[in-house]
Structure formats: C-alpha cells, structure tokens
Amino acid sequence: MTEQENTHSPMIICRDVHKWYGHYHALRGITMQVRKGEVVVIFGPSGSGKSTFIRTINRLEEHQRGEIIVDGIPLTHDVRDIERIRMETGMVFQQFNLFPHLTVLENITLAPIWVRKWSRAQSEEVAMQLLKRVGIPDQARKYPGQLSGGQQQRVAIARALAMQPKIMLFDEPTSALDPEMIKEVLDVMIELAESGMTMLVVTHEMGFARAVADTMYFFDQGQIVESGPPNQIFGNPKEDRTKLFLSQILSH
Amino acid sequence: MSARPASLPAHAEVLPPPTERYTVLGWLRKNLFSTWYNALLTVISIVLLALALRSLLDWTLGQARWEVITTNLRLFLVGQYPVAATWRVWACVALLSLLIGLSWSIWGRGRRAGALASGALPFALAILAEDETRLALGITGAMGVLGFVIGRLGGARLRRLALIGWVAYFPLVIVLVSGWSDAAGALPLVTTNLWGGLLLTLLLTVVGIVFSFPLGVLLALGRQYGLPVARGLCVMYIELIRGVPLVTVLFMAQLMLPLFLPGVTIDRVVRAMAGIVLFSAAYLAENVRGGLQAIPRGQYEAARALGLNTWKMMLLIVLPQALKAVIPILVGQFIALFKDTSLVVIVGLLDLMGIAKTVLAQPDFLGLQAEVYVFVALVYGIFCYLMSAFSQRVEARLSAAR
Numbered sequence: 275m276t277e278q279e280n281t282h283s284p285m286i287i288c289r290d291v292h293k294w295y296g297h298y299h300a301l302r303g304i305t306m307q308v309r310k311g312e313v314v315v316i317f318g319p320s321g322s323g324k325s326t327f328i329r330t331i332n333r334l335e336e337h338q339r340g341e342i343i344v345d346g347i348p349l350t351h352d353v354r355d356i357e358r359i360r361m362e363t364g365m366v367f368q369q370f371n372l373f374p375h376l377t378v379l380e381n382i383t384l385a386p387i388w389v390r391k392w393s394r395a396q397s398e399e400v401a402m403q404l405l406k407r408v409g410i411p412d413q414a415r416k417y418p419g420q421l422s423g424g425q426q427q428r429v430a431i432a433r434a435l436a437m438q439p440k441i442m443l444f445d446e447p448t449s450a451l452d453p454e455m456i457k458e459v460l461d462v463m464i465e466l467a468e469s470g471m472t473m474l475v476v477t478h479e480m481g482f483a484r485a486v487a488d489t490m491y492f493f494d495q496g497q498i499v500e501s502g503p504p505n506q507i508f509g510n511p512k513e514d515r516t517k518l519f520l521s522q523i524l525s526h
Numbered sequence: 527m528s529a530r531p532a533s534l535p536a537h538a539e540v541l542p543p544p545t546e547r548y549t550v551l552g553w554l555r556k557n558l559f560s561t562w563y564n565a566l567l568t569v570i571s572i573v574l575l576a577l578a579l580r581s582l583l584d585w586t587l588g589q590a591r592w593e594v595i596t597t598n599l600r601l602f603l604v605g606q607y608p609v610a611a612t613w614r615v616w617a618c619v620a621l622l623s624l625l626i627g628l629s630w631s632i633w634g635r636g637r638r639a640g641a642l643a644s645g646a647l648p649f650a651l652a653i654l655a656e657d658e659t660r661l662a663l664g665i666t667g668a669m670g671v672l673g674f675v676i677g678r679l680g681g682a683r684l685r686r687l688a689l690i691g692w693v694a695y696f697p698l699v700i701v702l703v704s705g706w707s708d709a710a711g712a713l714p715l716v717t718t719n720l721w722g723g724l725l726l727t728l729l730l731t732v733v734g735i736v737f738s739f740p741l742g743v744l745l746a747l748g749r750q751y752g753l754p755v756a757r758g759l760c761v762m763y764i765e766l767i768r769g770v771p772l773v774t775v776l777f778m779a780q781l782m783l784p785l786f787l788p789g790v791t792i793d794r795v796v797r798a799m800a801g802i803v804l805f806s807a808a809y810l811a812e813n814v815r816g817g818l819q820a821i822p823r824g825q826y827e828a829a830r831a832l833g834l835n836t837w838k839m840m841l842l843i844v845l846p847q848a849l850k851a852v853i854p855i856l857v858g859q860f861i862a863l864f865k866d867t868s869l870v871v872i873v874g875l876l877d878l879m880g881i882a883k884t885v886l887a888q889p890d891f892l893g894l895q896a897e898v899y900v901f902v903a904l905v906y907g908i909f910c911y912l913m914s915a916f917s918q919r920v921e922a923r924l925s926a927a928r
Contacts, residue, residue, distance in 0.1 A: 334827050353835075360833040371828035375846050384842060385832035437832060 283346065285310050285441055285472045286331060291340035293326060293496075300326050301337065302496040308441075313473045315483040315504075318493035319519060324476045327493070328443050331474070332356075332363045345440055361389060364434025368446040370426045372418035372433070378405070379414040382433045390437065397436070404432040408462050424455030428462055435466075442466065444475040478523055484508065492516045585896075594891040595901050601885060602901070605722015605876050611714065614702045615725060616662040620669045623648065625695060627673025628688050632681070634919070645670050696736055703729070718795035722876040724905060726795070730867040730877065734802040735860050741803065742810025743849075747840065749811065750818050760811070767808035772866055776801040780873045798870045806863050813855045817848030850924050857917035861910050878902055 286308040293301035301323050308314055316324045329335040331342060333349060333356045342349040344359045373381050382404060383397035392400075405411040408428040410421075418426055427447060434442060444463065448456045460482050467473055467486040477483070483490055484504050491501045492513070500513045511517050548556065559565040595602070604615055630641050648667030652660045677684060703721070705713035721729065748760035767775065779801030783792055792800075821844055829839040849856070868879040876884060882902050886895060 332831055334830060357833055357835065360831060363831075365828075365831035367824060367828065367831075369822075369824050371822075371824035373825065373828070373843055373847075375850065385834065388838050388842065389833040433832070 284308055285312075285345055286474070287341070287343040288331075289341040291327070291330060291337045291342060293323075293330060293335060293337050300496050301330070303340070304496075304498060306491065306498070306501075308472060308474065310440075310472055311470045312488045313467045313471075313486050314475065315487040315490045316474065316476045316493060317478055317480075317483070317490065317519075318499075322493040323496040324493040325445050328445055328474055328476050331441075331443060332360050332365060334365075361437060362439055363441045363443055364437060364439035365443045366427070366430050366434055366445065366447045368449050370418070370423070370430045370450070372426055372430055374418050377415055377417055378410075378421070378429050381418065381429060382436045385433070385437050400436055401432070404435050405429075407435075407465075408432050409458070422455060423451045424458045427451065427455075427459045431459075431462055431466070441472045441474070444473065444477065446476050446478075448477065448479055480508075480520075480524060492519065494519070590897050590900075591891075591894055592897060594885065594894045594897050598881075598885045598888075598891075601881055602723050602878065602905075604725045605881055606720040607722065607725060608716060608720065611705070611716055613662075614705070614713070614716075616666070618699045618702055620662070620666045621695065621698070623666045623670035624673040625688070625691050627670040627675075628677045628684065628691070629673075631674045631677025632684055632688055633923075641674065645674065696732060699729075699732075718793050721795060723881045724878050726870075726875060727864075727867050727877040727879075728909075730795075730799060730802060730870065731860075731864045733799045734806050734863050734867065737799075737803040738806035738810055738863075741807035743814055743845065745807060745811035746814035746818060750815055751836075751840075764808045764811050767805055768812070772801075772805050772869055773872060775805045776869060776873050779804070794873070795875060798873060798875055802863065802867065802870075806859070809859055810856070813852050813859060814848060816855070817850075817852035818844065820851050821847055853917060853921050853924070857913060861913050864909060864913070865906060878905060 284307040286306070288304055288306045291301055291304040292299070304323075304327055306314075316328065318324050326335055330337045331344060331349075337349075345362050347355050347359050347362075349355065349359060372378075373384070376384065379398060379401055382401035383394065386392045386397040386400065387394060402411060402414065405414055408431055410425055410428055413421060413425060413429070418429065421429065431442075431447075447463065448459050451459060456479070460479060463473075463475070463482065464486050475482070475487075487504050489501060490504055490507045492499045492507070492511075492515075494515055500507070500511060500516045507516065508520070511520060558568045604612065607615065627645070630644070634641065645667065648663045648670065652663035652667065655663055677688075680687075702713070703716065703725070704718070705715045708714050745760050745764060748756050749764065752760060776798060779797045780794070783797055783800065784790075825843055825847070826839065829843045834842065867877055870877050871880040871883065879902065882898050885891060886898055891898075
C-alpha cells in the first residue's frame with residue numbers, strides 16, 4: 275500500500291466485532307468505518323456495549339471474533355502491534371484517571387518521555403503548549419487532586435494529545451462532571467474536532483453531537499441499531515428504539 | 527432581578543474561625559479537673575507517677591552499677607572487633623554523618639532545631655568521651671557539619687550526588703568493615719566471627735532491609751500479576767515462609783544451606799543474613815500486595831492507553847502509588863526486623879543481645895541483669911524511634927505533594 279492510498283483509506287475499520295463476558299454477549303457484530311478527520315458520536319442506553327466497543331479499539335478490552343484495523347495496523351495478539359496502536363490513539367476516560375502522584379506537567383510529559391523517547395525539555399514545551407490550548411497553563415505545577423473535575427478532564431485530554439495521536443477516543447468524558455464544568459470540557463473537544471482530529475466519542479451530550487458529529491451511531495444490546503448524520507438521526511430517525519431513546523434523553 | 531438568593535445578605539461578612547484561649551489555670555480546669563471523678567483520677571495518677579518516678583531515680587542514680595556498661599561499652603558497640611581496626615568502623619560512622627548532614631540540608635527544609643540538635647550530639651558525646659573516641663566523635667561531628675554546609679552551597683543540584691552516595695554507602699560499609707586481604711597495603715581481613723554487638727545488629731538490619739525490599743516487591747508483583755506458574759511459585763514461597771517462625775528459618779539457613787551447597791563454605795553471618803532476608807521478603811511481599819490492590823483499575827487503563835509497557839507501567843505508575851500507601855506498614859515491618867535480629871543469638875552470633883548475655887556471664891558483673899537489659903532496651907528504643915520519626919517525615923513530605 276502506498277502513502278497516497280493510506281491517506282484515503284479509513285483510520286478505523288471494524289468488521290463483525292464480537293465480545294463476550296463469560297456467557298454474556300456484549301458486542302454482537304459491530305461493523306463500522308471511520309474516515310480520517312471524521313467525528314463519530316456513539317450513544318445508547320447503559321449496558322448497550324458502547325463503552326466496551328470503544329475500548330476494544332485500543333485493546334483495553336479484547337474482542338473475540340471479527341477484525342479491527344487501526345491506521346492500517348491489524349489488532350491481533352501481537353504486543354508490538356497493540357503498543358503501536360496505543361501510540362496512535364489517545365484515550366480520555368469518564369473518571370479522568372490522571373496519575374495522582376505526578377504533577378499536571380509530569381502527567382502530560384510521562385508518555386512522551388518514556389514511550390516516544392523525547393527529551394524532557396521538548397516534552398515540557400509540548401505539554402505547556404497543550405495546557406495553553408486547553409486553557410489551564412497556570413496549573414502545570416499542581417497535582418491532579420488540587421484541580422476541579424473540569425480542569426482534570428482537560429488535563430487528561432492534554433495528556434492524550436501529547437502523544438500526538440491520529441485518533442482520539444472519548445469514553446463518556448463529561449458523565450462524571452458537575453453541570454457547570456461540562457461546557458469547558460466540551461469547548462475543548464469542539465475545538466479539537468474543528469482542527470481535523472479523528473474522534474470517536476461515547477456521550478449523551480446531544481448538543482455536542484449536533485454541533486460537530488459527522489456520523490452518529492445508536493447502540494442497543496450490543497448492536498448498531500441505526501447510524502447516520504446528526505440531522506437525519508435527530509430529524510428523521512428510522513427505528514422506533516432510536517426515537518424512544520432520543521425522546522427520553524431530550525425530554526428534559 | 528438579582529441572581530442572589532434571597533436568604534443571603536448582600537454583603538456576607540468573611541469571619542475568622544472562633545479561637546479558644548485558655549490561661550494555664552483554665553486549661554488545667556478543663557482537661558484535668560472538669561468533674562469530681564476526673565479530679566480524683568488526676569490526683570491518684572499524680573501520686574502514683576511521683577512514687578514510680580522516685581524509685582526509678584533512686585535506682586538509676588543510686589543503686590544501679592553502671593560500670594558494667596562503661597567497662598564493656600566497646601564490647602556492646604562492636605563486639606570482638608579488633609582494636610587496631612576500629613578506625614574503620616569510625617570511618618563508616620563519619621561517612622554516615624556526612625551523608626546525613628548533606629541530605630538534611632537538601633531535603634530537610636525548615637527543620638533547623640532538629641538539625642542543630644543532631645549536629646551538636648556528636649560534639650556533646652565527644653566531651654564525655656576520652657582519647658581516641660573523643661577525636662573520632664569530633665571528626666564525626668565535623669563531617670556532619672561539612673555535609674550540611676556542602677548541601678547548603680550546592681542546593682538541589684546535589685540531589686543526584688546524595689542519592690548515589692547513599693546507594694554506594696552500604697557496599698562501602700561492608701568492604702570497610704570486613705576488609706579483603708592480609709597482604710601488605712590492603713585492608714586486613716576481619717573475619718565475621720569477630721563482628722558483634724550493635725555493629726552486627728545494624729549490619730544484619732541494613733542488609734535485611736536492603737535485600738528483602740526488592741525481593742519482596744518482586745514476589746508481590748509475581749503473586750499479583752505473574753503468569754500462573756510464577757504466581758504459584760510466589761504464593762508457595764510466601765505461604766511457606768509465613769507458616770514458619772523466624773527461629774526455624776535461621777536454623778535452616780545455618781544447617782541446610784551447607785547441605786544444599788556442598789563444597790561451598792558460606793560464612794555464618796552471611797547465612798544468618800540470608801535467613802533474615804528470605805523471611806522478611808515474604809512478609810514484605812504481602813504488605814506490598816496490599817498496596818497494589820489499592821490501585822484503581824483506571825490507573826492501569828490510563829497507563830496502557832498511553833502505550834506504556836508492563837514494566838514501565840509498574841515502575842512509573844503502580845509501584846510509586848502502592849509503596850507510598852504502605853509506608854507506615856513497611857516501616858513497622860522494618861522496625862520488627864531490627865528487633866528480630868536479636869534472634870541470631872540462638873545460632874551463636876553475638877549481636878547486641880548476645881553480647882548482653884556474655885557480659886552478664888562475666889564474674890565481676892554477675893546478677894546485673896537490670897542494668898544491662900535497661901541499657902540494651904534503651905539502644906533498641908533509640909534506633910526504633912529514629913526509624914519511625916524518619917518515616918513520619920517522609921510520609922508528611924509525600925502527602926504534601928498531593
């Protein structure tokens with residue numbers, strides 16, 4: 275495959291992905307393609323497998339059947355492939371998962387220094403630029419425990435971006451936040467989407483989806499029930515389950 | 527309409543918290559004589575304390591025959607270690623003083639009173655001592671001050687140097703104390719059967735801590751994350767050792783090691799050290815495992831998602847947090863280890879306790895158990911206190927970092 279073809283090929287290809295927890299069939303044949311620069315929003319009721327799915331893409335969860343190809347690298351049991359994919363994908367968690375024993379700056383520079391093998395000076399320069407980008411350069415020397423939830427989540431985004439990933443995965447990034455802090459995190463994510471980042475976002479923030487999503491996927495019971503651009507999903511959903519779910523989360 | 531809720535006044539005052547101030551009498555009244563039965567208890571306690579204190583002072587200053595300690599002080603401190611080589615032990619002490627002084631000025635910010643007191647201690651002892659001991663103590667004190675001054679001038683730049691110094695210090699002590707050859711120009715060998723007293727106790731402790739720590743951490747990691755075979759072996763080892771008293775392990779080390787390794791003669795002290803290390807590592811592993819279990823799953827996921835491999839994840843993310851969480855338990859274990867080294871008496875080594883027994887067998891000092899054991903208890907007590915005080919400092923520093 276040449277470089278030229280690579281830029282046109284999808285960033286993420288999933289074909290018939292299955293996952294079981296014991297006897298419980300959590301993912302039942304997910305097929306999805308994500309183009310470069312596409313912003314994908316995945317939503318659905320709890321237990322629908324949306325978090326499980328996004329976590330199979332960087333192998334935090336192992337899929338048992340089907341095929342996942344990230345940036346041309348097939349996801350197999352080969353540890354080197356897994357580590358390469360993890361270098362290409364940044365992830366942001368619901369519970370932030372910052373490292374409490376490291377300062378904000380150290381949280382961000384850790385992976386560039388130890389995985390990308392950059393110098394400390396270069397890593398810190400990049401980290402400070404990212405902190406400016408997410409709006410909290412003055413918190414660099416503090417510890418995560420001293421920040422608000424919204425600030426912590428913005429640090430977590432900066433930490434993921436420091437590895438210069440090609441894909442960003444967001445697993446319910448605003449679900450653990452107090453209402454007044456949701457906006458500051460969404461603003462950062464919107465800016466990121468507009469900069470052309472390929473993003474997979476599991477969220478119930480329908481305002482965000484309407485604003486920046488290219489494609490939305492509605493998950494239920496481990497399957498994709500319906501997908502399409504936001505105006506179609508919001509304006510003219512085909513499936514009854516989608517209509518019901520949307521009416522439930524948009525009613526208040 | 528104003529956004530301010532109606533219940534809040536327009537200018538809510540910011541008030542300081544209420545302060546409680548007591549006079550001495552007020553404090554006494556509140557804490558000791560608040561009710562009639564508290565007053566009664568206070569009076570009874572004071573009387574009992576006074577009686578106990580008086581008889582204690584009577585004994586310490588009057589009846590006790592402390593010459594048993596002063597005459598045998600050398601024996602208590604270094605055992606049969608040759609007089610001609612004592613300077614080597616002093617050199618270790620002086621170097622330690624240098625390192626402590628240096629570390630104190632680099633890390634121990636804002637503890638001027640403690641630094642002054644510690645720095646003055648060797649000089650105060652030097653006044654009490656005589657001849658060579660006075661000189662040695664003087665040098666020790668001077669080295670401490672020198673280290674402190676160097677740390678002041680160098681500041682944070684010396685951190686790495688100080689750490690290297692500590693790491694290099696322990697092998698250096700072993701080499702200095704044991705020597706290597708009787709050839710001219712070399713440090714003459716001092717065989718371990720001459721090591722004794724406090725020197726031996728401290729060496730057993732330090733070796734026990736320094737070697738059981740990494741071994742224990744590895745066992746904990748193996749038990750928690752290892753592949754099934756490795757995990758099984760770790761569990762077996764830990765449970766086996768924990769099911770056996772230290773005395774047994776020490777005996778096994780003395781008797782069995784030579785059987786397992788025929789043709790190789792292992793020094794008696796080294797065998798005891800091996801026993802202590804193997805024993806302590808099993809307990810340490812379980813304590814560290816407690817810390818590992820306290821790490822939330824999200825920490826592993828975040829480390830993995832950033833592309834850290836298993837070893838980097840353990841060293842950079844998991845262990846720093848796990849070990850920090852169990853510092854109090856680990857220090858408790860190290861203090862226990864320090865005191866447990868007294869069990870080497872039963873395999874014929876003369877550590878501080880062993881020396882105490884031999885001193886009590888001297889015809890001149892028969893029947894002076896009280897004096898000897900009080901002294902030994904005091905020495906153990908001082909070192910245990912130092913260890914726990916140090917751990918509290920480390921803990922305070924680490925928790926300030928959060």
